[in-house]
Amino acid sequence: MMPRTKRNSEQKTMTVGLTGGIASGKSLVASFMRELGIPVIDTDEIARQVVAAGQPAWHRLLEWLGPDYFCPDGSLDRAAVACRVFVAEEDRKRLEAITHPAIFEAVDQRIAEFEASASPPDIIAVAVPLLYEAGAEEHFDAVVVVRATTEQQLDRMMRDRGYTAREAGARISAQLPLADKCARADYCIDNTGTVEETRRQVKELVKHLRKQYSQAHG
Numbered sequence: 763m764m765p766r767t768k769r770n771s772e773q774k775t776m777t778v779g780l781t782g783g784i785a786s787g788k789s790l791v792a793s794f795m796r797e798l799g800i801p802v803i804d805t806d807e808i809a810r811q812v813v814a815a816g817q818p819a820w821h822r823l824l825e826w827l828g829p830d831y832f833c834p835d836g837s838l839d840r841a842a843v844a845c846r847v848f849v850a851e852e853d854r855k856r857l858e859a860i861t862h863p864a865i866f867e868a869v870d871q872r873i874a875e876f877e878a879s880a881s882p883p884d885i886i887a888v889a890v891p892l893l894y895e896a897g898a899e900e901h902f903d904a905v906v907v908v909r910a911t912t913e914q915q916l917d918r919m920m921r922d923r924g925y926t927a928r929e930a931g932a933r934i935s936a937q938l939p940l941a942d943k944c945a946r947a948d949y950c951i952d953n954t955g956t957v958e959e960t961r962r963q964v965k966e967l968v969k970h971l972r973k974q975y976s977q978a979h980g
Contacts, residue, residue, distance in 0.1 A: 774882045776975045777873065779901065781893035782908035783940045784919040784933050787953035787960065788889055791908050794964040795887050802887045803872050805865055812864040813838045819864045826856065846938050862896060884975045885968070894938050894946060906967065907947040909940050910954055 780795075780802070782788045792802045812819045815836040823831070829841050846856035849922060869888055876886055887906075890898060899905050910918075912934060919930035944950040949967055952962045 767808055767925050770911065771938045775873070776885045776903045776971060776978075777901070778887045778903065778971065779886060779893050779899065779905040780846045780889045780908070781891060781905065781943065781947075782953075783910070783915055783937055783943070785922070785930075786889060786910040786940060787908045787951070788891065790953065790957070790960060791906070792887065792889050792928045794961050795968065798965065798968045800887050800968065801876060801883055801884070802889055803869055804867060804889045806891065808868045808888070809861060810840075812861060813840075816865070819861050823857075826860070848932055856937075866901075868931045882905075885971055892937065896941055899946065902947040904971065905946070906949045906951060907940070907943045908951045909944055912940075914954060917973055919935050923930050931973070 780788055780792060788958075792804070795802055802919070811817075813823060814820060817897040823843075827843065827846075831839050831846075832958070833839050843857065847857050873886055876882055886924065888902070893899060893905065904957075915934055916927065916930045920927060925933070941944075951960060951963050952969065
């Protein structure tokens with residue numbers, strides 16, 4: 763769960779939660795946002811940092827999981843852990859209870875650093891793959907969901923990540939359906955078409971968000 767409460771008008775930036783389903787196109791949308799001058803904080807990247815050898819979360823995971831889930835160099839075997847938590851909801855919740863506080867503390871710190879800079883950005887996006895599953899939507903000023911078809915997700919996971927059809931299906935099934943996420947979101951990017959169609963949608967969205975920001979901050 764996110765530790766912070768909902769943001770308030772005293773803060774300098776608009777924060778946008780960027781989410782979707784596995785292999786739905788969040789990274790593509792994030793790249794387009796960066797092209798348009800919006801910093802994107804990637805919680806997947808932060809997650810790797812907070813479980814690095816010697817970090818507090820790493821020690822807690824070692825105590826819980828034991829050495830079988832760690833590589834010879836001491837790093838967490840993320841693939842082995844993923845195989846375990848995707849078939850056991852109780853284990854997944856325990857993993858999240860260990861890692862989420864550290865991840866979102868780092869997110870808060872990065873947002874604060876942006877806001878304290880000489881030229882703070884008007885918008886900051888935070889890519890959170892399991893935003894709704896973590897109950898984190900109230901943390902953001904707006905939530906954007908990136909949508910693709912289940913067939914596209916499966917194809918991308920098998921083609922680009924080397925998953926079997928069974929492995930890919932299990933990971934999709936472990937997440938909230940994309941249709942439900944879109945129904946709850948403020949905005950939904952349809953990534954079922956061409957890359958240029960997705961880029962156009964992102965441009966329109968950013969234009970709209972910046973207009974909202976300008977109106978709110980006079």
